[in-house]
Amino acid sequence: MSSAIARAAVRGRHGAQDSPMADARERQSHRDRLLRWGAPVLIAGLALIAWELVVWWNQIPHYILPSPSLVLQSLVRDWGTLSASLLMTLQITFLALAVAIVGGVGLAVLFSLSKWVEFSLFPFAVVLQVTPIVAIAPLILIYVDSTYAALLICAWIVAFFPILANTTLGLNSADHNLQSLFELYGATRWQTMRFLRLPAAMPYFLGGLKIAGGLALIGAIVAEFAAGTAGAGSGLAYRILEAGYRLNIPRMFAALLLISLTGIAIFLTLSLLSHLLLRKWHESALEREK
Amino acid sequence: MVEASLAAPPLAAKPTLVELQGVNKTFANGTVALENLNLAVGEHAFISLLGPSGCGKSTALRIVAGLAGASAGRIVWNGNVEIGDIGFVFQEPTLMPWATAFDNVYLPLRLQRMSRGAVEERVLEALDLVGLVDFAKAYPRELSGGMKMRVSIARALVTRPKVLLMDEPFAALDEITRFKLNNDLLDLWRSRRFTVVFVTHSVFESVYLSERILVMATRPGRVVDEIDVTAPYPRDDAFRTSQAYNDWCRLASAALKRAMGEA
Secondary structure: OHHHHHHHHHHHHHHOOHHHHHHHHHHHHHHHHHHHHHHHHHHHHHHHHHHHHHHHHHOOOOOOOOOHHHHHHHHHHOHHHHHHHHHHHHHHHHHHHHHHHHHHHHHHHHHHHOHHHHHHHHHHHHHHHHOOHHHHHHHHHHHOOOHHHHHHHHHHHHHHHHHHHHHHHHHOOOOHHHHHHHHHOOOOHHHHHHHHHHHHHHHHHHHHHHHHHHHHHHHHHHHHHHHHHOOOOOOHHHHHHHHHHOOOHHHHHHHHHHHHHHHHHHHHHHHHHHHHHHOOOOHHHOOOOO | OOOOOOOOOOOOOOOEEEEEEEEEEEOOOOOEEEEEEEEEEEOOOEEEEEOOOOOOHHHHHHHHHOOOOOOEEEEEEOOOOOOOOEEEEOOOOOOOOOOOHHHHHHHHHHOOOOOHHHHHHHHHHHHHHOOOHHHOOOOHHHOOHHHHHHHHHHHHHOOOOOEEEEEOOOOOOOHHHHHHHHHHHHHHHHHHOOEEEEEEOOHHHHHHHOOEEEEEEOOOEEEEEEEEOOOOOOOOHHHHOOHHHHHHHHHHHHHHHHHHHHO
16 A cells, blocks of 8 residues: 555656656756856956955055946946957957968968978967067067057067967868868869868857957057057056056056956857857857756 | 689679789888789679788779889789779768868869859769768767768769779777678669678678789788689678578688698
């Protein structure tokens, strides 16, 4: 008798299993999403509140550590100057990134077509990469008349290498049997490039692009620090230097905040681009089956 | 040469399509992959190269395809060979993961600058031959291992080749899928009248499929035995369980064992 009840209870549980399970999974994924965005926002909020309280409690002067609210005030008050600087920095970053893409991919294609070109030029690309940009920025500023062009060159130098290196690797990693197949069907070099090697290099290129996006911003900022100490410049780095000279620490923080937000925005944009381009076929963009 | 003790009428002589004459292949590192390899492939024939791994059977296939050069010897084709006359199927499906099944099959025609619109029918027909016309828009990752191999075969057939070179195409598939594809390949071969050179290390597969088995020995790779499997076509699952099939398998196994003993 009792066993019959137990069996019925088991059956009841099993019978009702389907939809609650699916519901639970749905709820779980919803919770995951909430956690993914909610948790960092919560932590950041708590940290800001703690910061505000510490400054207020200890009456720390604003020229040493401004409170978050003061930074925000400064951001709003100085928006006119800061937004112009932000625009300038963005311009340099994206222009440098664009030139790095064209140059990096173009050179990678050349490298993969000719060992001669690769062997003669690759060492110089490495030299450009390993020389700290802070060390050569002052020189570039001396030799290039226009500050704008000098900043662009500096940002380009740091952004260009990851694209070149990754794209070269990608172009050379096309499946060998597919290459044989192209040969079998009498494909021209250009056809092999267009239909096989470039698509195969796409995930590698996008990986390099993600790194290069951040580096272009860093290059633009670092170069402007070098330029700013020489008294020229109007980007965000210059605003930081200028505010530092004037002990306007809240504005320094405001400029810093803008730089961070720009970096995050660049990363998210490039991640989204990568996802959109690869979602149909590449492992990195596919949900793993469970 | 093992003359079939289960002697059936000898194969009707088929005009030769391609012949390897005294082919040697030495790799740059000094490895002798092939030595004095002679083989003739008749038109519309189904020939298997059977041998242990490392016996150079894949190399021989690549030489026939023109994907590798011979160090010595000649490859003689009866008549002109044009691009598209040779189809090649690898052990892996070797599909472009970024392209749909349709675009993968379209590739050989695209490389010959035929526009998509002009050959759409042909591509769909090739997909239809392997039973995948409904999956034209699917990406390789959405297909099973067997289906991917079918797409690979469709791609090789889309140019209507004279000869289909297959390099252990079904070795990575599960047995049920392999049997099914064996049957489908035989149907295609009989209906489309192309020639097949099939590389395998499976005695059972070579007996089931081919008219003639060339047994290869290793280091250096060479043909040491020829077995004519005279069992009639169509061969089907009944053949797979028949006594005759068993006898052919025993014969081929013995030849393979001898070949490996010689190595």
